[in-house]
Amino acid sequence: MKLNILRSCILIVLFFSLSSWGEKGHYKINSSCTQSFPHRIRNLKTWSAALAAHASDADKRRSQDPYEANRHYIDIDNYPGFTADHKIIENRDSAYRNYTRKFIYKNGSLPWTTDSTYHALVQNFRAKDWSRAMLTAAYMGHYIGDGHMPLHLTANYDGKFTSQSGIHDRYESKMINQYYDEITFNRSRVKKVKDVRSYIFKYIYNNYQYKDSLLAADKKAYAEAGNEYSKAYYQLLWKSTKHFTVALLANSSRSMAELIYTAWIEAGKPKIPKNLNPGE
Numbered sequence: 477m478k479l480n481i482l483r484s485c486i487l488i489v490l491f492f493s494l495s496s497w498g499e500k501g502h503y504k505i506n507s508s509c510t511q512s513f514p515h516r517i518r519n520l521k522t523w524s525a526a527l528a529a530h531a532s533d534a535d536k537r538r539s540q541d542p543y544e545a546n547r548h549y550i551d552i553d554n555y556p557g558f559t560a561d562h563k564i565i566e567n568r569d570s571a572y573r574n575y576t577r578k579f580i581y582k583n584g585s586l587p588w589t590t591d592s593t594y595h596a597l598v599q600n601f602r603a604k605d606w607s608r609a610m611l612t613a614a615y616m617g618h619y620i621g622d623g624h625m626p627l628h629l630t631a632n633y634d635g636k637f638t639s640q641s642g643i644h645d646r647y648e649s650k651m652i653n654q655y656y657d658e659i660t661f662n663r664s665r666v667k668k669v670k671d672v673r674s675y676i677f678k679y680i681y682n683n684y685q686y687k688d689s690l691l692a693a694d695k696k697a698y699a700e701a702g703n704e705y706s707k708a709y710y711q712l713l714w715k716s717t718k719h720f721t722v723a724l725l726a727n728s729s730r731s732m733a734e735l736i737y738t739a740w741i742e743a744g745k746p747k748i749p750k751n752l753n754p755g756e
């Protein structure tokens with residue numbers, strides 16, 4: 477009985493502490509993406525508040541669906557060949573055949589989940605189901621956001637292997653919450669994506685590199701502040717990670733706009749009604 481209670485407590489703590497960019501980060505990504513929408517999908521700009529309101533729905537599903545958690549990360553450095561080649565098998569069928577379903581379940585399916593959510597969005601656009609499309613776009617934005625959080629891309633997701641336990645929450649929630657007002661970015665230029673799956677893998681390979689900078693920044697801040705909880709520690713952590721953290725959030729928001737735009741084109745550019753109510 478005691479063990480069960482303890483296990484539930486650990487699960488609750490894990491659920492709240494390892495929730496990707498934290499609610500504020502995902503909110504920022506989803507709410508800002510509409511500012512980069514090209515003119516042709518300008519009527520979808522009314523989605524902004526709704527996309528933000530649903531930015532963390534995918535995280536909340538984890539408490540009800542046992543298969544949801546593994547969609548939010550990929551421990552890519554556990555995948556055979558990644559360390560040598562800096563890439564893994566990208567085709568879903570080949571990946572599931574080669575790595576096995578069990579392995580992918582354990583090590584995370586984030587890129588394939590993002591890709592399948594994109595395809596669901598294409599279907600929603602084709603059906604002109606605007607309210608469903610908004611929700612799917614919000615979920616896709618969440619998974620894109622996770623793909624831009626370096627600690628969602630590594631087996632050392634909470635610094636356990638480098639004696640930096642707790643870094644996940646310190647970085648994505650506590651630090652982001654404290655410095656949220658300093659996170660600003662402008663409208664980006666958005667283009668149609670040629671190959672969606674390889675686009676998703678490309679940003680994952682690229683964003684993975686920042687985990688080393690982040691872990692090094694945590695070590696340095698800890699050494700200088702003498703702890704990992706004080707104001708001084710967070711000031712130092714922010715100072716050394718601000719440049720890439722803001723860029724990762726901005727890129728995430730741009731990618732979300734880019735994939736929504738591409739999904740709309742792939743669906744045959746359905747006419748978007750004017751004054752679209754996000755609830756419709």
Ligand SMILES: [Zn+2]
Nearest residue numbers: 496535548622
């Ligand atoms: Zn997540």
